[in-house]
Amino acid sequence: xxxxxxSIVPEYLPLIGKGLWWTVVISVxxxxxxxxxxxxxxxxxxxxxxxxxxxxxxxxxxxxxxxLLLQLFLIYFGLVQIGIDIPALWSGIIGLSLHFxxxxxxxxxxxxxxxxxxxxxxxxxxxxxxxxxxxxxxxxQALRNTVPAVGNMMIxxxxxSSIVSMIGIAELxxxxxxxxxxxxxxxxxxxxxxxxxxxxxxxxxxxxRGIERKVELSR
Amino acid sequence: xxxxxxxxxxxxxxxxxxxxxxxxxxxFSVARGQIVAVIGPSGSGKSTLLRSINHxxxxxxxxxxxxxxxxxxxxxxxxxxxxxxxxxxxMGMVFQHFNLFPHLSVAExxxxxxxKLKGMAKADARALALKMLDKVGLADKIDAFPARLSGGQxxxxxxxxxxxxxxxxxxxxEATSALDPELVDEVNLVMKQLAAEHMTMVxxxxxxxxxxxxxxxxxxxxxxxxxxxGKPDDLFRNPVQERTRSFLKKxxxx
Numbered sequence: 001x002x003x004x005x006x007s008i009v010p011e012y013l014p015l016i017g018k019g020l021w022w023t024v025v026i027s028v029x030x031x032x033x034x035x036x037x038x039x040x041x042x043x044x045x046x047x048x049x050x051x052x053x054x055x056x057x058x059x060x061x062x063x064x065x066x067x068l069l070l071q072l073f074l075i076y077f078g079l080v081q082i083g084i085d086i087p088a089l090w091s092g093i094i095g096l097s098l099h100f101x102x103x104x105x106x107x108x109x110x111x112x113x114x115x116x117x118x119x120x121x122x123x124x125x126x127x128x129x130x131x132x133x134x135x136x137x138x139x140x141q142a143l144r145n146t147v148p149a150v151g152n153m154m155i156x157x158x159x160x161s162s163i164v165s166m167i168g169i170a171e172l173x174x175x176x177x178x179x180x181x182x183x184x185x186x187x188x189x190x191x192x193x194x195x196x197x198x199x200x201x202x203x204x205x206x207x208x209r210g211i212e213r214k215v216e217l218s219r
Numbered sequence: 220x221x222x223x224x225x226x227x228x229x230x231x232x233x234x235x236x237x238x239x240x241x242x243x244x245x246x247f248s249v250a251r252g253q254i255v256a257v258i259g260p261s262g263s264g265k266s267t268l269l270r271s272i273n274h275x276x277x278x279x280x281x282x283x284x285x286x287x288x289x290x291x292x293x294x295x296x297x298x299x300x301x302x303x304x305x306x307x308x309x310m311g312m313v314f315q316h317f318n319l320f321p322h323l324s325v326a327e328x329x330x331x332x333x334x335k336l337k338g339m340a341k342a343d344a345r346a347l348a349l350k351m352l353d354k355v356g357l358a359d360k361i362d363a364f365p366a367r368l369s370g371g372q373x374x375x376x377x378x379x380x381x382x383x384x385x386x387x388x389x390x391x392x393e394a395t396s397a398l399d400p401e402l403v404d405e406v407n408l409v410m411k412q413l414a415a416e417h418m419t420m421v422x423x424x425x426x427x428x429x430x431x432x433x434x435x436x437x438x439x440x441x442x443x444x445x446x447x448x449g450k451p452d453d454l455f456r457n458p459v460q461e462r463t464r465s466f467l468k469k470x471x472x473x
Contacts, residue, residue: 121275122318122377126332126384127308129300136335140322 006188012179016189019175020196026093026171027158027200033097034157035150038104039139045109047134063102069163071095076167092164100157107149111142144215151208155201162197172196226251226286226388226419227272233280234267234443241267243443244281249388252417256430256451259440260466265423268440269392272421273310274303285309286387308336311381315393317373319365319380325352326361329380336384351379355409371402375409388419396425407433427470431455439463 009016044056063071076091086094115138123133165174176193180186225248234242241264249255257265270276272283274290283290290306292299320328329351330344339347345361352358355375365373374394381389391410395403407429413420414433424430430437431451438448439458447460458464 116316116318118314118316118318119320122312122314122320125273125275125307125310125312125314126380127304127336128332129304132335136331137320141320144322 004187005185006192008183008185009188009192012183012189015179016172016175016192016196019170019172019193020200022170023158023161023172023197024200026089026096026164026169027154027161030093030096030100030161031154031157033093034100034104034153037097037101038150039108039143041101041105042108042112042142043134043139045105046112047130060102060105063098068095068099068160069166071099072163072167088164088167088169091167092161092169096157096161096164099160100153103153104150107146107153108142111146111149112138114145115141147208147212147215151205151212154208155204158200158204159197224251224287225249225284226253227421228284229268229272229281230284231281232268232271232278232283234264234271234276235279241443242271242278242281245440245443245445247438247445247448249419249421252419253435254414254418254420254422254433255436255438256434257421257423257438257440258425258427258430258466259446263440264443265440266392269390269421269423272390273307273312275312304336308332308384309387311378311384311386311389313374313377313381313389313391313394315397317365317370317377317397319373319377321365323364324361325357325363325365325368325376328365328376329383332380332384347383348379351383352376354382354412355379356405369402370398371405374398374406378406378409378413382413388421389413391420391422391424393423393425395429425470427455427467439466441466 041056041060044052045060048056072091072095075086075095076088079086119137119141120133123137124130128136161171162173165171165177168174170178172193176189179189183189227249229245229247232242232245233240245264245268247255257268259265267276271278272285272290274283278291285306286309288306290303292302294302320331323331326345326348329348330339330341333339333347334341334344349358349361352361355378357372357375357379360368360372360376365376368376378389378394394410395406398406403426407426410420410422411433422430422434434451436448437451437454439446439454439460439462441462447454447458447463454463455467458467
């Protein structure tokens, strides 16, 4: 039996650090895309003509009902077959973005629906058009009101981003695996990766709390 | 030469909510600079009538005119959207529940419409906001957020917001009904000041005393119809219709 020995970890930190960096990059980019696309989906579901609305709803329904891993495989391995070759990194980002965009869309849709209709009426009475009202009045408020719920989604996204290791992206988990295959020290390096995820989440939560506090001030 | 064309004209306004006829063919007009108070029991249709003037309610029949332009004219959807947005810019509306934008500061609440709809520069819009706030006595709140204001202050900001678009008319939909009694006066004071400046106003209200004080004409509505209208002195002191009398009795004695 091997005892636990963390003294081996520092030697591999540069490699682990690289994985950490890619986890951060993929998560941040996917988070931003998932919020923008999520709001887009929500607006389409609420306001677009049936011709656009129903395909988008079908797409959302399909994405909600299937696992992220399968979606990644479809984007990375499946699309090649019909001539669409997306590099692994972008496949991962697109998969994560769309997967969480669908959940964000549901949150935004509820956030918009729960806004007082007096807000829209006030804007319209000033002469704002329907889309101007959405852009200046409805969407900013919906974004603010949904910070806690969307924040939880982003914490999930950060953790779920490890799944992109399955299509060969050298993010944190993948890097840990590489190191383990060299050192045969799974416990030490998985724990190191876990600790790093934990730190990332602490940072993310602090950022979210900061945003929530800022939003709270303007209420 | 005086302009005899009415500022607001409503002809045969009809409106249904499902099977319920809430406006049964209403005719009335408001002259330039005139102040009309609309009173009546809840459910009489007075708010619906007011909201149909700026097309927040779509009439099922009849016409609404603002300064010689038909508000509810028949146009293709996109053309109508353009038309109604420009018409609404000429009408200020004040709501019972203020409807300030909570994510914007007081200054931004007032400045956003002039900036986005009239292309006003930010600095000019802020100066305008300050001027409007000065008018309603809240210049010191320019950088506050709505949540930090009292109900009376919120409503005064809402009035300033509407005035910033330099409307031809102001529509008040029970502007003081949601306020604590001690906050009503500050809002009424602002409205009186507007009256003194000859702003054309339609005021839907439950406050008979205020209506008597400020209005040139009072319209009493019940069950979706105008029962009686006249000068406040006449209508409040010597109502002709039994319906008006019993309504006023309840209000003035109650």
